[in-house]
Amino acid sequence: MVTNITNFGRSGLSDWLIQRASAVILALYTLFMVGYLLLHPNLDYATWSGLFGSTWMRIFSLLAFVSMAAHAWIGLWTVTTDYLKPTAIRIAVQAVIILAIFVFLVWGVQVLWGA
Amino acid sequence: MSMLQVSVYRYNPETDSAPYMQEFQVDTQGRDVMVLNVLAMIKEQDSSMAYRRSCREGVCGSDGMNMNGKNGLACITPLSEVVKGGKLTLRPLPGLPVIRDLVVDMALFYKQYERIQPYLQNDTPEPAIERLQSPEDRDKLDGLYECILCACCSTSCPSFWWNPDKFVGPAGLLQAYRFLADSRDEATSERLAELEDPFSVFRCRGIMNCVAVCPKGLNPTRAIGKIREMLLANAT
Numbered sequence: 001m002v003t004n005i006t007n008f009g010r011s012g013l014s015d016w017l018i019q020r021a022s023a024v025i026l027a028l029y030t031l032f033m034v035g036y037l038l039l040h041p042n043l044d045y046a047t048w049s050g051l052f053g054s055t056w057m058r059i060f061s062l063l064a065f066v067s068m069a070a071h072a073w074i075g076l077w078t079v080t081t082d083y084l085k086p087t088a089i090r091i092a093v094q095a096v097i098i099l100a101i102f103v104f105l106v107w108g109v110q111v112l113w114g115a
Numbered sequence: 116m117s118m119l120q121v122s123v124y125r126y127n128p129e130t131d132s133a134p135y136m137q138e139f140q141v142d143t144q145g146r147d148v149m150v151l152n153v154l155a156m157i158k159e160q161d162s163s164m165a166y167r168r169s170c171r172e173g174v175c176g177s178d179g180m181n182m183n184g185k186n187g188l189a190c191i192t193p194l195s196e197v198v199k200g201g202k203l204t205l206r207p208l209p210g211l212p213v214i215r216d217l218v219v220d221m222a223l224f225y226k227q228y229e230r231i232q233p234y235l236q237n238d239t240p241e242p243a244i245e246r247l248q249s250p251e252d253r254d255k256l257d258g259l260y261e262c263i264l265c266a267c268c269s270t271s272c273p274s275f276w277w278n279p280d281k282f283v284g285p286a287g288l289l290q291a292y293r294f295l296a297d298s299r300d301e302a303t304s305e306r307l308a309e310l311e312d313p314f315s316v317f318r319c320r321g322i323m324n325c326v327a328v329c330p331k332g333l334n335p336t337r338a339i340g341k342i343r344e345m346l347l348a349n350a351t
Contacts, residue, residue: 001309001310001311001315002281002314002315003312004314007313011311011312012311012312012313012314012316012317013343013347013350014350016317017351078313078318081278082277083277
């Protein structure tokens with residue numbers, strides 16, 4: 001048993017499962033976005049704003065943002081533990097990554113529910 | 116005369132400040148010999164050349180090395196399989212500390228093997244004759260018990276290169292599953308608890324280098340997948 005305190009779920013198994021579940025959600029969100037943009041070639045502000053005004057789209061988008069946050073944390077944490085061997089640098093980079101993910105997540109919520 | 120040009124990794128820490136490649140011309144007399152035979156011919160030219168070998172028939176696992184970029188056992192690898200353009204490059208197994216020439220320090224590899232407790236654990240008093248196993252349960256061990264611990268797989272795995280102290284590696288995980296799959300073993304939940312962290316099993320990225328190089332044709336990636344399935348079934 002190798003102990004870790006900076007990975008997302010504190011367990012390799014939960015990280016592994018979350019990584020796969022979040023990948024599926026992100027793939028569905030990407031497919032939806034690409035499909036929507038292709039089907040609306042003359043997209044105007046009202047339609048775009050209306051899409052994100054609906055509750056189901058906010059749920060879907062927030063789900064995608066949270067999935068993105070978890071997915072990025074798990075993936076980049078793995079990269080730091082593979083390639084950054086000096087502890088001080090590794091912890092600093094992990095802290096920056098986690099802070100950035102938190103900022104983007106809150107920002108995303110603000111964009112979804114703001115204005 | 117059919118000369119083979121062989122480039123060999125040389126390093127003697129007592130006299131060399133850095134490793135270097137040494138060129139040899141070897142006369143194979145046109146025969147498709149094994150790489151180990153070529154090493155024997157090189158040793159006749161330069162007796163300071165160091166490499167491990169023992170059974171010379173792919174059973175002991177001593178002569179694992181990197182031949183033209185691919186790990187394998189020198190004793191069962193014919194020249195026709197590895198030589199490209201009349202050239203052969205021999206290096207030690209990648210990722211492990213070099214003791215001398217083609218001899219590597221396998222301590223970390225063995226430490227990971229030891230960690231998975233590679234022995235049957237059963238506290239039930241033994242029956243009068245032996246612990247019986249159905250033919251079906253015995254079949255589950257095929258493709259697992261044949262590993263000879265040559266380290267070709269683990270030293271071809273980038274995840275093992277970066278974290279040899281934390282990631283068990285394909286060889287160790289194949290053996291971990293060999294005991295998880297054994298119907299006579301009673302330590303399954305303890306074994307699984309030791310493996311659920313982000314490194315021991317889950318640092319495997321499934322690139323299957325281990326499967327590509329295994330000289331015994333075993334499939335550690337499949338075993339790792341089975342361990343993941345057991346962990347998942349146990350924890351959800």
